[in-house]
Amino acid sequence: MQKNSNVTEFILLGLTQDPMKRKIVFVIFFIFYVGTMVGNLLIIVTIKSSRTLGSPMYFFLFYLSLVDACFSTSIAPRLIVDSLSAQRTITYNECMTQVFALHFFGTMEVFVLILMAIDRYVAICKPLHYSTIMSQQFCTILIIIAWLGAFFHSIAEILLALKLPFCGPNLIDHYCCDLQPLLKLACMDTYLINLEWVSNSGTVCTGSFMILMISYIIILHSLRNHSAEGRKKALSTCISHIIVVILFFGPCTFIYARPPTTFPMDKMVTVFYTIGTPFLNPFIYTLRNAEVKNAMRKLWRITTTSESKR
Template identity: 80%
Template structure:
């Protein structure tokens, strides 16, 4: 479909055109991106090399941190570099690649959050059946399904994007390539494609959010039958998950479940879930999880000790 377009590149307008604000954006988002990568890679390394984390919850947390790292990398580096560029040019192929990566790793995060909710539900509501239900084979199959489901979702987005003819202008009023801003540039009636977008991305966001919140309500209600210590531990874990779910799904639902109308706050909402959420997730899971913090201290203390001995 690309050869039928007169547009071979797009110009991103970014978050602002003010030179001073662009420098501030560079500094702020560079710090956010470095913090995101350090936080998520610390979690990945800790879970990978520590013998403490043998439960499915941390198996899924590993893949959540991996998805967050990749999701942030598909957006943040481009935004940081463009903050210092006079003209933010992105080729057609680069734009389509970014659309694919954005939706692939975003959808991966959705699936992993659902699996984490299932894991907590079984652990709290059916503790005697937990070893049988959440076997390692089941967990691995779930992750494979997450990869496959994310790929199918992303391919659908790319097919929709490739069907859009572009004949000018080529100015994208956004800081990244996504279907919503691309629809505004298409030289065709995009009503049907927007309906498909809402029924795909919008349905995934809204339905997953509802399912997750219902599951956590059920989990919290079932805690009445647990001991005070059990309730405290379960509440700590579930609260972390609920915060992440709200931070992840709130902005996504706002962006993908409405008609193709541009609002002034769209860019800031997008910044929150593409840059802010991957940065906050490791902080939420480590600051509220004593087990993760202790394992990190032990693991990195051992590594530093070994390095000093050498």
């Protein structure tokens, strides 16, 4: 992996160089990461153990929570450890692995959000054919396609990263390895690679965002023909999805769908979609979803009852 590079390790500058602020960063992101893992694992366990949450919507929500937990894990632990570490080094191979993981789980989240929109479209616009179209087999095929799509996108990204020769310096002005900060360190003309990167990641971000927005416009337009109760329930679900889409795609589009320039707020914007959104997703879906909350209460009662009998 290092045939194009004389650099064997990089130094991540992180979010701040101030010792006191670094301690604050440690506390804040430790809380965020623990909250992300607890929230998403709770949703995963609840969906797997509940018979009432067997619909395709919860099938996709299960994978969204799984991807959120993995996505945050690929970024947050190193940020937390580095915030208290005097030596914030990352080897070349670890850096390339993080680039792959960041894009793999990030793209998988994009595709799962699209699948959730497809599910809502069929449920609201084709209710009589919902169970036939969104069968367990079809949903499984969609998830497999999403995994494969994320994998091939990440392979394209890592191949671009592996083309970059690094002769020094090795200071990455970021808290994680991504193609954008690595391009600034490469000792070559990166115009074409930058163009390929923006074309690849930018197309995924903007194209997916447009697909999602159009699908939800169609869904909301079709709700005019539903009863007041059905409209209220559908709106509650769709609004949750739209909030997640905006929170995730807004920062992603800002980072990946623009010319090769850097801004001072880039690191904080990246924090929002790599750590903030995975933390918020469980709250958005559970606080607005009565079925998930009821299933969690039932799971809690069963757990506490079995513990008291021991």
